[in-house]
Amino acid sequence: MVEINRYLAHPNKSKTNIFFNIWSKGKRLRLTSKLSIETKYWDSNKQRIKSSYTYTVHANKTLDQLQQFIERECVQHYDKYNTIKFDELKSSFKSYQELGKKEKLTFTSLIDEFIEYKKKSLAIKDRTIRGYLGFKKNIIDFQEHTNKIIDLEDINQDLLINFKGFLTKECGYKDNSISYKLTLKNVILNYAFKKRYIDNQDYKEITNKKYQTESVALSDNDIEKLLNYKPNNKQLYNTKHYFLFQLYSGLRVSDIVKLTKEKIDLENETIKIVTEKTNKIITIPISKQLKEVLNVFDVTKFTKGRLSSYSVALKTLCKEAGINDIVSVTSHKNNRQIEENKPKYELVSSHTARRTFITRLIQKGVSPSEIMQITGHTSRASFDKYIRIANTEAVSNVKDKLNEM
Numbered sequence: 001m002v003e004i005n006r007y008l009a010h011p012n013k014s015k016t017n018i019f020f021n022i023w024s025k026g027k028r029l030r031l032t033s034k035l036s037i038e039t040k041y042w043d044s045n046k047q048r049i050k051s052s053y054t055y056t057v058h059a060n061k062t063l064d065q066l067q068q069f070i071e072r073e074c075v076q077h078y079d080k081y082n083t084i085k086f087d088e089l090k091s092s093f094k095s096y097q098e099l100g101k102k103e104k105l106t107f108t109s110l111i112d113e114f115i116e117y118k119k120k121s122l123a124i125k126d127r128t129i130r131g132y133l134g135f136k137k138n139i140i141d142f143q144e145h146t147n148k149i150i151d152l153e154d155i156n157q158d159l160l161i162n163f164k165g166f167l168t169k170e171c172g173y174k175d176n177s178i179s180y181k182l183t184l185k186n187v188i189l190n191y192a193f194k195k196r197y198i199d200n201q202d203y204k205e206i207t208n209k210k211y212q213t214e215s216v217a218l219s220d221n222d223i224e225k226l227l228n229y230k231p232n233n234k235q236l237y238n239t240k241h242y243f244l245f246q247l248y249s250g251l252r253v254s255d256i257v258k259l260t261k262e263k264i265d266l267e268n269e270t271i272k273i274v275t276e277k278t279n280k281i282i283t284i285p286i287s288k289q290l291k292e293v294l295n296v297f298d299v300t301k302f303t304k305g306r307l308s309s310y311s312v313a314l315k316t317l318c319k320e321a322g323i324n325d326i327v328s329v330t331s332h333k334n335n336r337q338i339e340e341n342k343p344k345y346e347l348v349s350s351h352t353a354r355r356t357f358i359t360r361l362i363q364k365g366v367s368p369s370e371i372m373q374i375t376g377h378t379s380r381a382s383f384d385k386y387i388r389i390a391n392t393e394a395v396s397n398v399k400d401k402l403n404e405m
Contacts, residue, residue, distance in 0.1 A: 246353030
């Protein structure tokens with residue numbers, strides 16, 4: 001009948017192709033698998049690639065699929081011709097390989113599959129999806145830069161080191177942004193490893209140091225400027241009141257999106273909400289400042305569609321309100337420290353409000369444990385990152401306490 005075996009084309013060379021031998025009625029057909037490996041990874045007895053090879057699972061799976069195709073074709077040939085027509089088998093095998101080449105899993109198609117999996121199996125936030133899509137765009141740009149589509153079998157430490165360099169040199173990212181991108185890389189490739197698309201986790205070794213981020217909180221004087229500023233258009237008017245609401249409630253912008261009128265109890269002066277990030281029920285007291293905002297503005301009209309423009313509008317709002325003190329900012333690029341002086345409004349984001357809310361309460365002597373009940377923080381470590389007391393104020397406070405001793 002038919003005998004099929006696998007062998008190395010040139011076993012005496014350091015690297016060679018893997019072939020299939022098909023014997024039938026004393027005749028032989030040689031077909032290349034188009035897989036090339038170092039000969040030291042070949043197990044001639046088992047006719048398989050050794051487990052020490054980087055992509056053992058993927059490569060052996062490919063060999064098995066090719067052999068199964070050959071076996072199916074041989075059965076059909078015997079049913080139809082009572083023999084194997086080598087020319088026809090060679091042609092069909094070549095067509096099958098070309099089809100497989102077109103369907104090969106690329107890095108970008110893996111990212112698409114991963115995102116769909118997360119959408120179906122888990123509650124995934126829009127901002128998280130945007131992060132993965134941003135990473136996919138980085139991979140696409142890297143492919144254009146290298147003029148090569150990245151298949152999963154191409155992913156190794158050398159490629160990832162080059163990708164990291166691309167993020168620094170070509171994209172101009174700073175170290176914390178690169179750290180974030182490489183974390184996303186790990187999450188996506190962890191999925192590939194669990195699905196057995198890849199068989200090692202060497203990709204985890206390509207990382208980037210993360211530094212504490214520079215961020216600001218508004219001072220009482222900044223808030224006074226904001227209160228006194230009269231916006232000249234509807235967008236800035238709305239932005240001002242959404243931001244004031246955040247400043248006096250400490251809510252994340254993702255929680256304002258979910259806010260409804262039913263959750264605002266003006267009679268008992270509380271807002272009760274389940275936080276988007278931690279899924280924790282929190283109760284926020286409505287202060288007199290917060291009530292003033294609620295009396296003149298409907299904060300429940302904030303929608304997801306505003307998210308992309310809100311951050312930009314905040315910077316414009318704060319600039320026009322005169323929140324332009326020069327702030328020294330430290331960042332890192334390629335492990336080198338960079339000192340920059342920027343006007344404070346450039347550093348303002350929606351999270352500045354939450355940071356300001358926490359910092360002001362700390363300054364008023366409210367205990368961290370009490371504030372955490374209001375903000376919904378689940379750990380002291382994450383809470384402490386929000387405290388932004390100016391160095392000059394800290395020095396003054398410590399001096400006053402020392403003088404009292």
